[in-house]
Amino acid sequence: MPTVSLPGVCVWLTGLSGSGKTSTADGLATLIRESGRPVSLFDGDVIRQHLSAGLGFSKEDRDTNVRRVGFVACEIVRHGGVAVCALISPYEAVRNEVRQLVGDAHFVEVFVNTPLSVCEARDVKGMYQMARRGEITGFTGVDDPYEPPKRPEIELDTVNHTVRENAERVFGYLVHMGFILGD
């Protein structure tokens, strides 16, 4: 069997807490693995466990965290690997820094555009309720801004589409762009 060398890619899912970034990223990572490519998945749990210990919730620390995941994703892309990153990453400037670092041609920004009201109604972790009661501060969407991407490669609707459909849509884009071998 001939070995085909495919270019590296960083898929960056951004959106509010509870928007569905992690479940979409999980579904996408499964599809990529099933296609035969290794994938590095960086979601909240992986990042907390392996990368972000020592950082707090100040804007500066949160920016450091986003830049750090971007740095690691960039190294993976340089080696021709696939990195799937799911972070709120609310600030446009830092997301664009990561895009520049990785390289525009290898960066796929996925805006998980679930309305705040829907995220808040889901409130899977009870965080919105805590933020509304003032028990936590600096919470994105409540008392800290979320800056939506201006030109994301993909925008997902999680209200009218299932996680599976959204994961397949991103996967289809990766195949179309030559990052993944199609059937």
Next chain:
Amino acid sequence: MPTVSLPGVCVWLTGLSGSGKTSTADGLATLIRESGRPVSLFDGDVIRQHLSAGLGFSKEDRDTNVRRVGFVACEIVRHGGVAVCALISPYEAVRNEVRQLVGDAHFVEVFVNTPLSVCEARDVKGMYQMARRGEITGFTGVDDPYEPPKRPEIELDTVNHTVRENAERVFGYLVHMGFILGD
């Protein structure tokens, strides 16, 4: 030109401060790049800039730092990439954790075995003098232990060999083991 897929590898240089880890790692990274393989170099500067902000100098924080670099190296190796890591990494248990994580067959431990007296006489950054005067504490080799590797893949002598010779020796090992294409 046929594409040949080579296995990933993590080269881990351990040794005292001033032993010559970074200069050896630099020379090795240059040889690997010249051979046509991308390489990720994690030395003190890169780690401080991109990975370790927020961590201090307690044993716990230093262990977290070593584990974190190991985690990133492991992801790179999974994608078939080459990671060269140069850290004092004084504790055997944590180095062995990293070895297990990356996988024995993809881990090359290089013991940069420069005697303490030589490192201290060089004292490039003036750190040994500060440690001896008690101005910094927990300094490896002075008031904190260095546990030498028991079975490193390679042991380097920086007193009787130049940086170039040592870098070439590690590079030759990587070629011999099939991680790099030889001429």
